[in-house]
Amino acid sequence: MVAFRGPKVWLWRWRRNPLKRRxxxxxxxxxxxxxxxxxxxxxxxxxxxxxxxxxxxxxxxxxxHPTAALLTQDAPEPSATSGPGAEKVWAKVRWTAPDGSERQGQARVEPATLMGTQVTVWTDTEGRLVTKPxxxxxxxxxxxxxxxxxxxxxxxxxxxxxRLVRGRLERRRMDQWDEEWALIGPLWARKTW
Structure with missing residues (x-):
């Protein structure tokens, strides 16, 4: 059986009530x-x-931007641990930076690509290798x-x-009620007959 709570009152926290505490x-x-x-x-x-x-x-x-690079070594075959879904492998490549200097690094290429093959790599404005944006x-x-x-x-x-502040306020409120009950509770235990 569900207890009756009455109609929901909007903004009940800000309504005047003589029992409302600080x-x-x-x-x-x-x-x-x-x-x-x-x-x-x-x-x-x-x-x-x-x-x-x-x-x-x-x-x-x-x-x-994409840059043309040359493989400086044969690209390895995909290993058995990489699984059948491995599309690319790491291989050493060489490319020319925007300032005209030769650069070398590793890039992902198709497996079993032969040395000297031209591949496309992505570089930033300074000619460093980056991933595809x-x-x-x-x-x-x-x-x-x-x-x-x-x-x-x-x-x-x-x-x-x-939530932490509300929990602290609730604990403080319960402590105050315990103090008040310690004062009032013994008065109710008196017998009047």
């Missing part, structure tokens, strides 16, 4: 502040993080995931803080 008023403001900071802080942090990630990935797409759809997905995670982490701080 701690009840404080708790109402703690709840309001915690929820406001949780929602606003989480949304703002999520949006700013997503925008930062998306602009960084857009900058990479603009600055990083994320496409626009990949960038949106990454930005959304990072923004969502950052928003949840930031929102957790005021939420947990509000």
């Amino acid at each position: 701690s009840d008023r404080l708790e109402s403001w703690v709840v309001l502040a915690a929820w406001a900071l949780t929602v606003c802080g989480g949304v703002i942090a999520g949006l700013l993080s997503a925008e930062s990630v998306e602009s960084g990935l857009a900058r990479q797409r603009a600055e990083w 994320a496409s626009e759809s990949q960038a949106r997905l990454r930005a959304g995931l990072v923004g969502g995670l950052a928003g949840m982490c930031v929102a957790a701080v005021p939420y947990v803080g509000g």
Whole structure:
């Protein structure tokens, strides 16, 4: 059997009530502040993080470019441990940087490619090897995931803080009731006959 609780009263924490204690008023403001900071802080942090990630990935797409490189050694066969789905292997390559200097490094290439074969690698503005930049759809997905995670982490701080403050207020209220009951309880035990 469900107990009758009556109709739900909106904003009951801020209504006048002669039985409302100071701690009840404080708790109402703690709840309001915690929820406001949780929602606003989480949304703002999520949006700013997503925008930062998306602009960084857009900058990479603009600055990083494909460069022709030559294999300086034969690319190895895919190993049995890499599994049948392994598409590329590491091999040494040589390319020319924008300043005209020769550079060497390792890049992922097709398995069993012969030395001297021209491959495409991605380099930054200084000629260093980089990974292929994320496409626009990949960038949106990454930005959304990072923004969502950052928003949840930031929102957790005021939420947990509000819960801790409310728990402390509740413990304090219970202690006050225990003190009052210690004073009043013995008076009820007296016999009047």
